[in-house]
Structure formats: structure tokens, C-alpha cells
Amino acid sequence: MDAPAVVGELRRMHEEAEDPLVERMPADEELFGALLYAEKQAHALQARPLDVRKAAAMKRVQLWEFLREQAEVHQSRAIDDARNAGAQWAQLAPALAVAAPSAAYNKAKRLKAIELTDETPQARPVRRTPEAVLRAERRLILEQAAERRAQAAAQRRHQLLVPVADRLLNQRDGLVLDEDAEYWFEEIEAVLPNCRTPLQMVSLHRYLQAAVRSLNKVEQRTAHPVSLTEGARLALSAAAEFLNEERSDEAGSLAVER
Structure with missing residues (x-):
């Protein structure tokens, strides 16, 4: 408002x-x-x-x-x-205009309700009861913990992603690149040196996926390997393996959630 x-x-x-x-x-x-x-x-x-x-x-x-x-x-x-x-709740009771510590606790929980929402798609405010607020607070704690775990997992994946992308980029001259693949390698080259923010991390991952996909298309179209050197072949294989393992991990996580 x-x-x-x-x-x-x-x-x-x-x-x-x-x-x-x-x-x-x-x-x-x-x-x-x-x-x-x-x-x-x-x-x-x-x-x-x-x-x-x-x-x-x-x-x-x-x-x-x-x-x-x-x-x-x-x-x-x-x-x-x-x-x-x-x-202590006993000290807060007079300030909250209530007579007992338990009443101060309950009033504090009711005040919390305005900042909390329920689990419905509409995310309505929770009922103004201590029990409803406690349930919402527990749910919020679990959601925050899950978010922290997801962020930590993303950071770990990124730490693995950077050397894989860097290795593939360094083998660029040993790969047969079409215009599409060349574009994605340029994107990797642009973001890789200063890849720190979540958006940059997501971008690097997407660029690597696109580069590997483009190289696979070149192989399918020409019926010839895109790797001209052993180093390039190993770098491309490592990138593809990293992406495949990541997809498997994501599929496993989804299965657990269901």
C-alpha cells in the first residue's frame, strides 16, 4: 500500500x-x-x-x-x-499490557502472525494464534534450512564447474567449432574470469551446456569427431560427464522430494 x-x-x-x-x-x-x-x-x-x-x-x-x-x-x-x-517474558508483560509471562508470550506470537503466511498457494496470513504461528515459524525454519542447503550445493557444483569449463576453453583450438559453438565458447570466455555472483554462476553453467550441445550437433552432422587432439577429447569428455552427473543428481533429488 x-x-x-x-x-x-x-x-x-x-x-x-x-x-x-x-x-x-x-x-x-x-x-x-x-x-x-x-x-x-x-x-x-x-x-x-x-x-x-x-x-x-x-x-x-x-x-x-x-x-x-x-x-x-x-x-x-x-x-x-x-x-x-x-x-524475560515476565519483564515484557507490563510493556505488552498483559498480566502474566505466558500472556506476554502468547501476545508476541500473535504479533508474529502478520509477518508469516500459510502453506496455501494464496500464501494467506496465518491465524493469530500461538499454535498457528509456531507451525508457520517451524515451516519457515525448514524452508530456510532447505534454501541454505540448496545454496551450498550450488556453490559446490560451481567449484567443480569452473575447472571443467576452464579446461574445455583452453582446448578450444583442438576442437572443430561451428558458428553456434564458437558463440558459446565466447560467452564462457567472457564470464569465466569473474564468475562470482549467482547469476554469473548460472550463466556459466548454461553456456557450458550449450557449448557441449553444439559440439555434439557438429559431430552428428559431420559424422566425425570434433576433437582434433587428445587433450581436447578429454576436456570435452570431462565436460559431458560433469553435466550428465549433474542431471542424474537433480533427478535423484526430485525423486526424493516426491
């Missing part, structure tokens, strides 16, 4: 109603102050048509809801910081 834009619309409504105090309305970015002003000066819209007054009130409702949600998000983060700094 673009809250400043909605505040700006409220401001225009007050200007069009010739609100005599509109110059005192806080800036669009000062949401809380602007809402207090719009509430206090709601009477300035009395001469406007009913649909305008209703629209202005609805915008205030919308903005208060947005502000409440944002307040809960930031309060939840403050609770996390307090807990990380050693605050």
Missing part, C-alpha cells in the same frame, strides 16, 4: 472542501499526524457530497488498518530485540 499517496488523496479532499486549516495538515509521509488531523477536521467535509465524505472516511479506515499492521510488525521486532538482549 502506498500510504503517502492515500494521505495525499485525503489532503486533496480537504483542499477541495476549502478546509481553512489544511495548511496545518502534516506531510503525506507523516501518517499518524495526518490521520489525527483528518479525524479532527472531518467536519470540514460536511458541505461535500455524501459519497465524498464516505470516501474520505474509508481512506482513514484503510490508513489506520495499515498503521496498525505496521505497528504490530515493528513491535514484534522490538520484542525479538528485547528477547535477544536477555529480557
Whole structure:
């Protein structure tokens, strides 16, 4: 939601109603102050048509809801910081306007709900109960762990990929390249020296796949090996073997997930 834009619309409504105090309305970015002003000066819209007054009130409702949600998000983060700094639930209870440590814990979990989503395709916010939040948090922890494992696996694959691609590139003169293969070798040559970001890693992998595929097509079309030297043959064989093993690993991972 673009809250400043909605505040700006409220401001225009007050200007069009010739609100005599509109110059005192806080800036669009000062949401809380602007809402207090719009509430206090709601009477300035009395001469406007009913649909305008209703629209202005609805915008205030919308903005208060947005502000409440944002307040809960930031309060939840403050609770996390307090807990990380050693605050006990008993100490947090008065600040959360509850009487017992267990109530403080439950309220903190309910506040977390706004930042968590369920497992449905629509990714709806979780129910505001401690149990639902705990389930969502556990699921999030598992998803984050899976993501870290996937990133680590990708990094390991990349560490194996670089020498394979470099070896094949160094044997370029010992290979029969058509225009397509030449293009992919140029792409490998461009990205290989500074291949550090995830996008560059993915690109290098894709370029190597394309280069090997192009060389295979040359062999099929000419019915002759594309390798002119033993070094080139071994480099191409290593690249093809690396890609085949990777495909097998991916297929195995998919089977495990199913």
C-alpha cells in the first residue's frame, strides 16, 4: 500500500472542501499526524457530497488498518530485540499490557502472525494464534534450512564447474567449432574470469551446456569427431560427464522430494 499517496488523496479532499486549516495538515509521509488531523477536521467535509465524505472516511479506515499492521510488525521486532538482549517474558508483560509471562508470550506470537503466511498457494496470513504461528515459524525454519542447503550445493557444483569449463576453453583450438559453438565458447570466455555472483554462476553453467550441445550437433552432422587432439577429447569428455552427473543428481533429488 502506498500510504503517502492515500494521505495525499485525503489532503486533496480537504483542499477541495476549502478546509481553512489544511495548511496545518502534516506531510503525506507523516501518517499518524495526518490521520489525527483528518479525524479532527472531518467536519470540514460536511458541505461535500455524501459519497465524498464516505470516501474520505474509508481512506482513514484503510490508513489506520495499515498503521496498525505496521505497528504490530515493528513491535514484534522490538520484542525479538528485547528477547535477544536477555529480557524475560515476565519483564515484557507490563510493556505488552498483559498480566502474566505466558500472556506476554502468547501476545508476541500473535504479533508474529502478520509477518508469516500459510502453506496455501494464496500464501494467506496465518491465524493469530500461538499454535498457528509456531507451525508457520517451524515451516519457515525448514524452508530456510532447505534454501541454505540448496545454496551450498550450488556453490559446490560451481567449484567443480569452473575447472571443467576452464579446461574445455583452453582446448578450444583442438576442437572443430561451428558458428553456434564458437558463440558459446565466447560467452564462457567472457564470464569465466569473474564468475562470482549467482547469476554469473548460472550463466556459466548454461553456456557450458550449450557449448557441449553444439559440439555434439557438429559431430552428428559431420559424422566425425570434433576433437582434433587428445587433450581436447578429454576436456570435452570431462565436460559431458560433469553435466550428465549433474542431471542424474537433480533427478535423484526430485525423486526424493516426491
